[in-house]
Amino acid sequence: MTDLEQGEIQVTFPSKTQYVHMITSLASNAATIAGFDKGVAGKVAIAVDEAITNVIRHAYKGSGEHTITFKIEITPESLVIKVLHTGEALREEDIRLPVMEKYIKERRVGGLGLFIINKFMDRVDYLVGDENCCQMTKYRK
């Protein structure tokens, strides 16, 4: 394949954990279509799992009566993933990423999701608006 694949995918689904795996599979497949290797596709899948789980648990406080819109844009430069919701916004200034060494020493449980997203994606933006958005980008090398 010489031409870089480009395309857009959009899915709206209920804010319930049983739908998460379906979306992570979609994300992993999209990463493969975009030309990323299996290792990167796996990282993208985990980041997506964590981002959606955060929306269900925190933005919607566990309520399954809302919807989440999931968008993927495959561009010549990158894979851009958006998780959109109308629940409580996560603001960048509120984010405290754990220091892993300390975290492991103190055997803390929970709070790892945001750390994983940051480690596995190249860029993460939390956008606030009518719809709030966790936007995650993986650049083509």
Next chain:
Amino acid sequence: MSELKVQVLDKDLCRVMYPNGYINAHTVQDFEKVIQTILEEKQFRILINCQGMEYINSSGLGVLMGVIEEIQENQGFLYLSNMNETVFNIFDTLGFTHLFRVFDDEGQALEEIKRSE
């Protein structure tokens, strides 16, 4: 179809767990139940063979973090083997490979357990 099935085999050296499927917020309770049952039976020597594990997210890692203290207090261990690239990446990235010993395959893990008897 169930998204996660966990088979447990009682081997001479330890209990071996075989999770099949993915571990995330949706399935983590099933995973936790199995590991808690093993601990309730006072078995603190545990190997998780990850051959059938598609991926594990932070909820699953939280379960492992939650039980490691009890296991160590009881002179036990929690080893893992047969990880795919995605599962290994998450352990490695988070530094969990310092907290849990990871083996290439089950045979290697069992051999190490035997050696340290």
